[in-house]
Amino acid sequence: MIRSVPLVFLFRFPIYIICIAGSLLFSPTTSSAQGDLLISPLRIVFEGAKKSQEINLANVGKDTATYAISVVDYRMKADGSFEQITEPDSGQYFAGPYIRFFPRKVTLAPNEAQVVKLQVIKTAQMADGEYRSHLYFRAVPDEKPLGEQAKKDTGGISISLKPIFGITTPVILRVGENDANVILSDLDFTIPNDTPRLSLSFNRTGKMSVYGDIKVDHVSPSGKSTQVKIVKGVGVYTPIPARRFAMELDRDKKVDYHKGKLHITYTLQTSDKSEKKAEADVELK
DSSP: OOOOOOOOOOOOSEEEEEEEEOOBTBOSSSOEEETTEEEEOSOEEEOTTOOEEEEEEEEOSSSOEEEEEEEEOEEEOTTSOEEEOSSOOTTOBOSGGGEEEEOSEEEEOTTOEEEEEEEEOOGGGOOSEEEEEEEEEEEEOOOOOGGGSOOOOOSSOOOEEEEEEEEEEEEEEEESOOOOEEEEEEEEEEOGGGOOEEEEEEEEESSSOEEEEEEEEEEOTTOOEEEEEEEEEEEEOTTOSEEEEEEEOOSSSOOOTTSSEEEEEEEEEOSSOEEEEEEEEEEOO
């Protein structure tokens, strides 16, 4: 006679789900919320005589939250995605060794705000070029001591799933003249499944990255211009020379995508001005 023996497992530790949102490129706005954390600005650039800046954090949730702050480094790939690295690629420089920030951990009550201060250090050791690292704001889970956990005999597996939210924001140090330039190429317009789609390549030159907004206008044969797309915060980071980008265009503007042309402009975002950096046209047929 074979007896059936139930298998009972009780896990008394949480399993965490890591949810990370990038910046970079990561966001088209000057501030962003991930989880219950609001960060502004989402991009810090040191250039010229500027040696210190601040990042504003705010807890927009209903519970007190703690966030640990650290430095991480990424490479941008040709498709615009990012992957974390520990050693820089050829022509890439990390900003981490040249910045300090405080505090390194913050606890925010609901609707409470906190300033994180950043300062550039060791500037005499920096050669001309662009240095980039990312500040990573990671939510610290609120763990209760085991003795405070409710004792339950579930007769099965007990798993606690807690999301750990994180968000990164790039910190960029620029030394020397900003010689960055960009050209748009390899433009390809298609209408798969009645959805107008435009893809193109950004070709970057110089020692610095570029970061800006791309706008697409449809120009009819009579010369009428209608904006059919705008994407904010599109970057090409050092050291990659090119990035491929694709976007769907507006189908509700009542334009004929078989006639006229598409006019594409790429405008750089800076702290005090905007600069049109590249233009290109696609003839429609």
